[in-house]
Amino acid sequence: MTAxxxxxxxxxxxxxxxxxxxxxxxxxxLLIRRFEExxxxxxxxxxxxxxxxxxxxxxxxxxGALAALKEDDYVICSYREHGQALIKGISSxxxxxxxxxxxxxxxxxxxxxxxxxxxxxxxxxGHGIVGGHIPLGAGLAFASKYQGSDKVSVCFFGEAAVNIxxxxxxxxxxxxWKLPVIFLCENNRYGMGTAFERVAAVTDIVExxxxxxxxxxLVDGMNVLTVYDAVRRAxxxxxxxxxxxxxxxxxxxxxxxxxSDPLHGVYRTKDEVEEQKARDPITHLAGKLKEGRVIxxxxxxxxxxxxxAEVEDAVKFADESPDPDPEELYTDVMVD
Amino acid sequence: MATLTYRDALNQALREEMQRDENVFLMGEEVGVYQGxxxxxxxxxxEFGPKRVVxxxxxxxxxxxxxxxxxxxxxxxxIEFMTWNFxxxxxDQIVNSAAKMLYMSGGQINMPIVFRGPNGAALxxxxxxxxxxxxxxxxxxxxKVVSPATPADAKGLLKSAIRDNNPVIVLEGEMLYNLxxxxxxxxxxxxxxxxxxxxxxxxxxLICHSKTLAVAMKAAEQLAEQDVKAExxxxxxxxxxxxxxxxxxxxxxxRAVVVEEGWPHAGIGAQVVDLIQRDAFxxxxxxxxxxxxxxxxxxxxxxxxxxxxxxxxxxxxAARRVLYLE
Numbered sequence: 001m002t003a004x005x006x007x008x009x010x011x012x013x014x015x016x017x018x019x020x021x022x023x024x025x026x027x028x029x030l031l032i033r034r035f036e037e038x039x040x041x042x043x044x045x046x047x048x049x050x051x052x053x054x055x056x057x058x059x060x061x062x063x064g065a066l067a068a069l070k071e072d073d074y075v076i077c078s079y080r081e082h083g084q085a086l087i088k089g090i091s092s093x094x095x096x097x098x099x100x101x102x103x104x105x106x107x108x109x110x111x112x113x114x115x116x117x118x119x120x121x122x123x124x125x126g127h128g129i130v131g132g133h134i135p136l137g138a139g140l141a142f143a144s145k146y147q148g149s150d151k152v153s154v155c156f157f158g159e160a161a162v163n164i165x166x167x168x169x170x171x172x173x174x175x176x177w178k179l180p181v182i183f184l185c186e187n188n189r190y191g192m193g194t195a196f197e198r199v200a201a202v203t204d205i206v207e208x209x210x211x212x213x214x215x216x217x218l219v220d221g222m223n224v225l226t227v228y229d230a231v232r233r234a235x236x237x238x239x240x241x242x243x244x245x246x247x248x249x250x251x252x253x254x255x256x257x258x259x260s261d262p263l264h265g266v267y268r269t270k271d272e273v274e275e276q277k278a279r280d281p282i283t284h285l286a287g288k289l290k291e292g293r294v295i296x297x298x299x300x301x302x303x304x305x306x307x308x309a310e311v312e313d314a315v316k317f318a319d320e321s322p323d324p325d326p327e328e329l330y331t332d333v334m335v336d
Numbered sequence: 337m338a339t340l341t342y343r344d345a346l347n348q349a350l351r352e353e354m355q356r357d358e359n360v361f362l363m364g365e366e367v368g369v370y371q372g373x374x375x376x377x378x379x380x381x382x383e384f385g386p387k388r389v390v391x392x393x394x395x396x397x398x399x400x401x402x403x404x405x406x407x408x409x410x411x412x413x414x415i416e417f418m419t420w421n422f423x424x425x426x427x428d429q430i431v432n433s434a435a436k437m438l439y440m441s442g443g444q445i446n447m448p449i450v451f452r453g454p455n456g457a458a459l460x461x462x463x464x465x466x467x468x469x470x471x472x473x474x475x476x477x478x479x480k481v482v483s484p485a486t487p488a489d490a491k492g493l494l495k496s497a498i499r500d501n502n503p504v505i506v507l508e509g510e511m512l513y514n515l516x517x518x519x520x521x522x523x524x525x526x527x528x529x530x531x532x533x534x535x536x537x538x539x540x541x542l543i544c545h546s547k548t549l550a551v552a553m554k555a556a557e558q559l560a561e562q563d564v565k566a567e568x569x570x571x572x573x574x575x576x577x578x579x580x581x582x583x584x585x586x587x588x589x590x591r592a593v594v595v596e597e598g599w600p601h602a603g604i605g606a607q608v609v610d611l612i613q614r615d616a617f618x619x620x621x622x623x624x625x626x627x628x629x630x631x632x633x634x635x636x637x638x639x640x641x642x643x644x645x646x647x648x649x650x651x652x653x654a655a656r657r658v659l660y661l662e
Contacts, residue, residue: 074409108442117441124408125441129432135398136433139405146361146387146411153405166428169398176393332443333477335501 017225019294025067025224026289029059029282031307032083035092036255038311039082039099039113043259047319048099052113055083057254060281061186062087064227065154065249068235074122074140074153076133079114080186080253081126084156088123090116092314102321109324110332122151130191131157131164134183138174138244141181145242152180152238154231159248160191162205171212171246180238182231183246186221192257193267205248214246221251222279252276337520343513345487346376349494350414352522354384357412360498363390363399364416364453373418374454374513400426400451404433407449407503414498417453420469420507426451427472434503435478447478450497452506454513455483456547456597457634460641466634468597470545471604473505474574480528481574483507485549487517489572492526500528507574509547531578533585537567540591540655543582543608545571548595548646555595555651566655574604582608583616590621591658595651600628625654 036054043052055062062083066075077084085095090106098105099113107117114128124140127133137155144151161167162185174181185205189196197203209216215237219230227249234245254277256263264270289295295303340348354360361384366373368381368391381389392399396417403413417423423430430451437447457466474481480502484490490508497504534549535556544552549570556566569585571578586592592612594605605626612624630644656662 076405106442107440107444110442111440115440117444119408119441119444124445125437127433129428132401132428132432135401135429136405136408139402139407140409141405142402143406143409143411146406147409166397166401169393169395170401172393173395173398173402177390332439332441334480335438335443335446 017228019289019292021067022225022285022289023294025063025228026282026285027303027307028063028087029224029285030304031092031310032059032062032086033282034307034311035086035095035314036082038315039096040255040259042099042315048113049101050112051079052099052259053080053257054253054255054259055080057276058186058188058221058251059083060224060227061184061221061249061251062156064224065184065231067228068231069152069154072122073151074124075156076124076137076140076153077126077156078130078133078158078161079126079128080158081116081156082113085116085118085123085126088118089121090118090123092310093317096314096318097321100318100321101323102318103324103328104317104321108328110328131161131166133157134161134166135170137183138170138179138181141174141179141238142177144180150239152182152235154182154184156184156186158191159185159187159189159196159205160194162208163200171208171214171244174244175212175214178242179244180242181244182234182238183244184231185246185248187248187250188253190257190267192261195267206246209246214244216246216248219247219249221249222281222284224281224285337518339516340487340519341513342487342490342508342515342517343374343376345491345519346494346508347378347380348519349491349498350377350380351383353495353498354380354388359410360412360414361388361390362414362416363392363403365392365394365418367391367416374510376513377416396422396425397429400429401433403449404429404437404447407447408437408445412448412498414450414452417451419465419510420453420455421465421467423451423453423469430479430503431476435476438502439478446501447503448501449503450506451503452494452497453508454510455507456509457629457641457645458510460636460638462636463633468629470507470574470596471598471602473507474604474607479503479505479575481505481507482528482572483546483574484572485512485546485570487515488519488524489526491519492524493528493572495525496528504528507546511547526572529573529576529578531569531571531573531581533567534570535566535568537565537589539565539589540593540658541567541569541585541589542593542595542651542655543569543571544595545574545604547597551646551648552595552651554648555655558648558652559655562661564655564659577607577611579611579615582611586612586616587619590619592624593627593651593654593658594624595627595646597629597646599631600626601631603628622658622660625658627651627654
């Protein structure tokens with residue numbers, strides 16, 4: 001076991017990550033941030049309907065983790081998945097169009113915010129039932145192993161999913177069958193409006209790995225490089241030894257659970273949110289790269305402007321795209 | 337043509353499909369070392385090894401979901417539930433994952449998975465082990481549901497189910513596993529969505545599936561003694577329903593009784609009756625009758641249990657009622 005859970009502390013070690021890769025990660029985090037800000041605006045304007053769960057604050061987790069993967073590895077997520085979808089290679093246009101419910105969306109406008117898919121890119125969906133996709137992540141790894149492929153599967157879920165049965169059933173089977181899967185728990189501390197410690201007997205999620213004889217690590221999710229390092233170790237364990245890993249990545253969401261929920265109030269204080277924002281992963285990495293003279297303020301501004309333009313273009317594309325043809329209602333229920 | 341039990345017909349279908357396509361694998365409780373709780377998977381572990389005949393812990397939700405994930409990854413899982421009573425624990429994966437994957441992914445992800453196992457009551461197993469779930473399953477768009485009544489149909493429908501690129505629910509019957517019948521050798525396929533007239537008649541149509549085929553056939557014999565010629569239509573598939581076959585038979589006999597194992601409220605029979613009243617109203621000479629399990633949890637006591645189940649007598653009585661003979 002990498003970390004014996006009882007003594008688990010976030011790993012402080014960081015391997016040397018090439019500056020170019022760090023810049024890429026910064027850009028990816030910024031893309032998610034700006035995309036989500038725009039999604040919030042569009043939601044307020046009624047362009048996006050239903051539930052819309054934003055990733056703002058948690059960008060380092062998705063970006064750090066996906067940087068450690070090969071292009072054809074599987075990623076499967078809960079409904080808070082816009083960020084991972086963008087980084088796995090779905091265009092801003094196709095994601096935004098899906099949020100707008102348009103025919104040009106990555107799920108043809110039939111999925112929406114919670115069901116983004118691009119199977120060709122190994123993005124196996126956003127799934128809407130808490131914990132329901134955890135066995136699916138293991139099943140993808142089962143298929144890889146069965147086929148003799150070296151693809152690994154990374155399954156993102158929130159800390160609230162740890163209380164559900166499918167988490168435990170799946171960890172058990174994945175360990176018994178030695179599946180090349182990484183269970184990446186994004187602990188943002190609140191299941192909707194319920195603090196994890198109010199509903200969980202064991203609050204260090206890594207400790208659950210002990211029950212299933214599984215490698216585990218506690219990871220600082222506000223530092224993209226730390227996430228990258230930990231996921232790299234887990235990926236290596238999966239790819240080379242066909243062994244699963246449980247990662248507890250501690251992060252924080254700045255926004256409400258979904259766009260229809262409050263940012264703070266009854267369940268957390270404004271001060272707490274502000275305190276967490278002081279640990280912002282984007283500000284942190286940008287500062288570090290400036291300090292190391294990898295990029296200067298002008299470079300950062302140019303990057304931000306470019307991303308703004310990309311996101312504006314995605315909104316325009318989504319807005320101008322057609323709704324699905326009415327006949328689409330009855331397609332894709334069954335294949336022939 | 338060989339005479340096989342329903343159990344061995346299913347076993348033959350599994351064996352032949354696993355030989356035919358190496359992406360097909362069987363997963364479930366006791367399917368391997370123990371040779372299957374009802375011996376449907378007898379000998380498969382020896383022939384195909386533990387990679388393709390996978391024993392699971394008792395964790396229906398988990399292994400059903402791992403099966404769904406494996407299908408997303410390109411395999412063709414056959415997930416065995418020891419009984420459909422336990423599959424209730426896996427309903428989230430069947431309904432929310434398997435049935436919707438193709439649609440919510442905008443047509444990107446096929447779901448070639450089979451969920452199978454015994455359904456409905458056996459003998460004196462009590463409330464929690466004696467349930468027929470077909471109306472739950474058939475309610476869900478995105479699923480196909482088959483319910484074979486004979487060894488030949490069991491083989492042919494399971495083979496079709498395994499080759500189908502959609503999720504297919506195969507409802508078997510614990511009380512049917514020992515039933516013997518002629519089964520064509522080798523490539524015997526029964527298409528999903530095709531009912532079959534198991535006995536021809538002209539006075540009344542008895543519409544049934546799975547275990548109630550035997551009930552309807554016995555009722556037809558009883559009715560024959562009274563010079564009533566009952567036609568017995570075995571639905572075989574519950575989604576899609578063979579609407580053409582139902583309407584064709586009712587247009588011939590002008591009277592129908594729908595028999596099923598499940599409870600009456602929102603049952604399969606309700607769907608069949610809806611079809612008949614809508615599309616064959618003018619052909620009917622009497623309101624359609626239904627025979628179901630009594631609308632109660634199944635009791636343990638054998639007399640009460642017998643009273644709760646559909647029986648040939650109840651079916652014959654319902655038939656006489658639609659014929660205005662009583």
